Amino acid sequence: MNLDTLLSYEWGHMAPEFIILAVAALLSLLDLFLPKSYNRRSLAWIALVGILVAVVSLIGLLDSKSVSILHDTFRLDSFGKAFKLILLIGAACVILLAESYEPKEGLKEYRGEFYYLFLTGLLGAMVMTSSGDLITLFVGLELLSISSYILAGMRKKNPGSNEAAMKYVINGGISTAITLFGMSYLYGLSGTTNLKEMSGAMSAQAANGQFLYLYGLAFFMVLIGLSFKLASAPFHMWAPDVYQGSPTPVTAFLSVVSKTAGFVILLRIILTLFLTMPGDDTQKLSFLETHSIYISCLAGISIIAGNVIALRQRNIKRMFAYSSIAHAGYILVAISALGYFTFDAVWFYLLAYLLMNLGAFAVIQLITDSSHSEDIADFAGLYRRSPLLAAGFAVFILSLAGIPGTAGFIGKLNIFMNALMTDPGHFVLASIMIAGTVISYFYYFGIMTQMFFRPAASTEKIKVPAGIGAVVVLALAGTILFGVAPNTALDFLHNNFGSFNDFLK
Amino acid sequence: MNSVPLSAYLVLALILFCIGLYGALTKRNAVIVLISIELMLNAVNINLVAFSKLGPAPSISGQIFSLFTITVAAAEAAVGLAILMSLYNRRKTVNVDEMDQLKH
Numbered sequence: 001m002n003l004d005t006l007l008s009y010e011w012g013h014m015a016p017e018f019i020i021l022a023v024a025a026l027l028s029l030l031d032l033f034l035p036k037s038y039n040r041r042s043l044a045w046i047a048l049v050g051i052l053v054a055v056v057s058l059i060g061l062l063d064s065k066s067v068s069i070l071h072d073t074f075r076l077d078s079f080g081k082a083f084k085l086i087l088l089i090g091a092a093c094v095i096l097l098a099e100s101y102e103p104k105e106g107l108k109e110y111r112g113e114f115y116y117l118f119l120t121g122l123l124g125a126m127v128m129t130s131s132g133d134l135i136t137l138f139v140g141l142e143l144l145s146i147s148s149y150i151l152a153g154m155r156k157k158n159p160g161s162n163e164a165a166m167k168y169v170i171n172g173g174i175s176t177a178i179t180l181f182g183m184s185y186l187y188g189l190s191g192t193t194n195l196k197e198m199s200g201a202m203s204a205q206a207a208n209g210q211f212l213y214l215y216g217l218a219f220f221m222v223l224i225g226l227s228f229k230l231a232s233a234p235f236h237m238w239a240p241d242v243y244q245g246s247p248t249p250v251t252a253f254l255s256v257v258s259k260t261a262g263f264v265i266l267l268r269i270i271l272t273l274f275l276t277m278p279g280d281d282t283q284k285l286s287f288l289e290t291h292s293i294y295i296s297c298l299a300g301i302s303i304i305a306g307n308v309i310a311l312r313q314r315n316i317k318r319m320f321a322y323s324s325i326a327h328a329g330y331i332l333v334a335i336s337a338l339g340y341f342t343f344d345a346v347w348f349y350l351l352a353y354l355l356m357n358l359g360a361f362a363v364i365q366l367i368t369d370s371s372h373s374e375d376i377a378d379f380a381g382l383y384r385r386s387p388l389l390a391a392g393f394a395v396f397i398l399s400l401a402g403i404p405g406t407a408g409f410i411g412k413l414n415i416f417m418n419a420l421m422t423d424p425g426h427f428v429l430a431s432i433m434i435a436g437t438v439i440s441y442f443y444y445f446g447i448m449t450q451m452f453f454r455p456a457a458s459t460e461k462i463k464v465p466a467g468i469g470a471v472v473v474l475a476l477a478g479t480i481l482f483g484v485a486p487n488t489a490l491d492f493l494h495n496n497f498g499s500f501n502d503f504l505k
Numbered sequence: 506m507n508s509v510p511l512s513a514y515l516v517l518a519l520i521l522f523c524i525g526l527y528g529a530l531t532k533r534n535a536v537i538v539l540i541s542i543e544l545m546l547n548a549v550n551i552n553l554v555a556f557s558k559l560g561p562a563p564s565i566s567g568q569i570f571s572l573f574t575i576t577v578a579a580a581e582a583a584v585g586l587a588i589l590m591s592l593y594n595r596r597k598t599v600n601v602d603e604m605d606q607l608k609h
Contacts, residue, residue: 135570142577146584153588162592163604169585170538170601174529176581177545180574181522184552184567191562193570201562241607 009069013061013076016054016084017126023050024119031112040111044099044467047115051092051122058084066502072194073133078497079343080130083264086350087129090256091122093358093471097365098249100467104372105157114154118253121147125261128268134183134193137265141179141229144261145172148254152246164245171228171238179225185218186273195272199504202277206287215277219291222269223298229262231321232298232328233305243321248368251317252361255324256354263331263346270335272504288338295336296429302329303436310443315374316364319443320357323400326436327353333429334415339422343500345414348489352407352482356399359475362468363393370462379447381456389462390451392472399479401444402437407482412437514555522548535592535599539585546578 011018027043034040058081068075098114101107107114124143131137149172153165187193189211190201205211224235231239243251270288279290306326313319331353334345366389371378383390399406416433419426464472482489521544528541550571557567593599 135566135573138570139573139577142581146577146580149581149584149588153591156591157595159592159595160607162588162595163607165588166535166585166592166604167607169581169588170529170535170542173539173542173581173585174526174545177522177525177542177549180546180549181552184518184549184556184570187567187570188552188556188560189562191556191560191564193566245607 010067011069013064013067013069014074015057015061016088017123019050019054019057020119020123020126023047024116024123026050027112027116027119031116034112036109040109040115041099043112043115044095047119048092048095048099050119051088051095055085055088055092058088062496068132072196073136074127074130075132076130077500077502079267079500079503082343082347082493082497082500083129083260083350084126086260086347086354087122087125087257090260090354090358091118091253093354093362093474094118094249094253094257096467096471097252097358097362098467100465101247101249101365102369103155103158103247105155107154110154110156114151114247117147117151117154118249121151121253122257125257125264128261129264131268132195134187134195134198134269137195137268138180138183141261141265142176144258145176145229148172148250148258151250151253152242154247154250158245160245161247162245164242167238167245168242171242175225175228175235177225178221178228182218182221182223182225185214186222189214189218195268196504199273199276202273206278212280215287216291219270219274219287220294223266223294226262226266226269227298230259230266230328230332231262231325232302232332233325234301236302236305236325239325240318240321243324244315244318244374248317248361248365251320252358252365255320255361256357259324259328260350260354263335263350266335267343267346271338275338275504292336292338295332296426299329299332299336300429300432302326302332303432304329307436307439307443311439313443314376316368316376316379316447317374319376320360320364323440323443324357326440327357327400329436330412330415330433333426333433334418337419337422337426337429339418341414341418341421343503344490344493345411345418347493348414348482348486349411351489352399352411352479355475355478355482356396356406356408359472359479360393360396360400362471362475363389363396366462366464366468376447376450377454378457379450380454381459382451382462384456384459386462386464389464389472392476393451394448395476395479397444397447399483401441405480405483407479407486410483410486511555511559514551514559518548518551518555521545521551533600533602535589535601535604536586538601539582539589542585543578543582546574550574 066077124140127140155161190198228235274287277287279285279287306322310322399408402412419430525541525544553567553571
């Protein structure tokens with residue numbers, strides 16, 4: 001490759017990635033050379049400004065057509081833009097949470113790393129959203145995973161944090177290896193790593209039963225490896241421990257940004273490769289249609305297991321880990337019931353989930369930091385200590401439970417309608433979803449009872465730091481706005497991204 | 506050289522992968538678990554290189570993919586061992602079954 005081809009690429013389409021990369025590099029240098037006594041907290045604001053600039057540059061790119069550069073390894077299509085927007089907003093909120101984070105023993109000299117590792121993780125997730133090649137997908141996935149391993153173990157002197165990071169590395173490593181093994185078969189049979197060419201090769205080979213069998217094997221391995229990342233049952237065992245042991249901003253990052261990235265890579269691989277490939281010798285049904293039962297099983301088990309096990313948790317972060325497993329199940333319902341509205345439903349649900357979950361984690365971080373314990377009983381009497389905070393948390397919980405008037409309800413409704421509208425309708429999954437939602441009321445409203453009806457252990461007023469306050473207000477505004485007027489988000493989606501027509505082109 | 510068929514390489518990789526998976530799921534010592542994960546990743550490399558030379562559609566990108574896999578696996582192992590070191594400093598154990606604080 002000579003300089004002319006290198007310069008002929010439209011690098012402007014990678015501007016958001018370059019900005020995040022530059023800010024991460026800048027922060028790591030600043031962290032290295034600033035004097036030891038300097039308070040690293042201000043680095044968070046640089047990170048935040050970097051993310052906001054990246055958002056602005058992404059909005060500038062919204063009108064541009066679908067482009068692919070670097071030999072089709074990087075493609076900026078509407079799918080990439082829509083999900084990148086979610087990732088960036090989520091990361092900005094997480095950085096705000098991290099700015100206000102103050103564990104018992106302090107973060108000391110690691111505070112700088114804390115901020116730029118979020119950015120490298122975000123960069124990995126962004127690369128994944130717009131990659132058209134197995135190699136870039138894999139590198140993005142690993143950039144995100146390795147950053148998250150370190151982030152989970154950021155509280156070096158805390159045994160819980162160490163243990164969480166170790167469990168995450170081991171589980172993440174196994175899942176990576178399984179995914180890669182599946183990918184190696186995908187590459188080997190089709191002879192290319194480019195997703196588009198691969199899809200063409202696969203459709204041509206599928207008439208041969210032997211190839212079909214091996215592609216089925218690869219499909220299962222990739223699906224199982226990725227469902228570790230999504231924390232969907234029965235591959236969810238790591239999630240409660242890691243969520244509980246990690247610093248709270250990292251838990252928020254894992255539950256929002258990392259999960260979004262997991263769904264992005266799942267959609268990229270599964271839809272691009274297996275949607276057009278015929279699923280049997282008769283060539284009538286596509287591979288995904290004949291095998292969607294396995295995704296449905298994952299979805300159903302996640303919803304039931306997540307909601308039922310959450311009932312008996314006393315630790316608030318552990319409870320939210322199980323609740324996030326259940327939410328992964330809801331989104332998987334949309335993917336297994338593949339229809340015209342799947343992308344819309346997944347995108348909207350991830351947006352709503354981002355807002356309500358980050359808002360909830362902001363309050364959780366504030367309460368657990370001030371009481372140095374993570375028991376649900378710490379929320380007792382929150383209403384008397386800080387009525388506004390309690391009201392905000394109540395809205396987030398109502399949204400997570402899916403009560404009308406909140407974004408969570410609209411998200412669930414979209415998925416529900418999508419499951420019923422496809423032909424054949426997914427009635428079993430839809431009923432499991434409703435049953436799971438009803439079960440979830442018990443533990444969500446358990447927190448509400450604590451907040452509003454139990455006497456507080458201390459009557460001390462709670463002081464809300466600026467970062468946490470900003471996240472709560474933003475999440476609250478979004479949750480209510482998209483709950484009352486969901487069309488603001490859906491219209492934005494349709495006007496700017498159409499119906500993701502360029503996803504497969 | 507070319508007398509070894511593709512299927513032999515694939516079976517070797519599959520056996521290595523299964524040994525690695527078994528080790529990662531059953532061994533007590535966290536170092537052995539990390540080594541088992543490396544074994545699984547190396548099975549993938551064998552697959553990639555074998556496919557890129559002898560596969561139904563041979564191409565160079567498999568070898569490039571395996572270079573990326575090797576690099577990333579090294580980074581992952583480094584991070585894993587670093588985390589294990591900091592865990593060992595606090596708890597004086599590398600046994601996976603003693604890492605059971607986070608349950609309640």
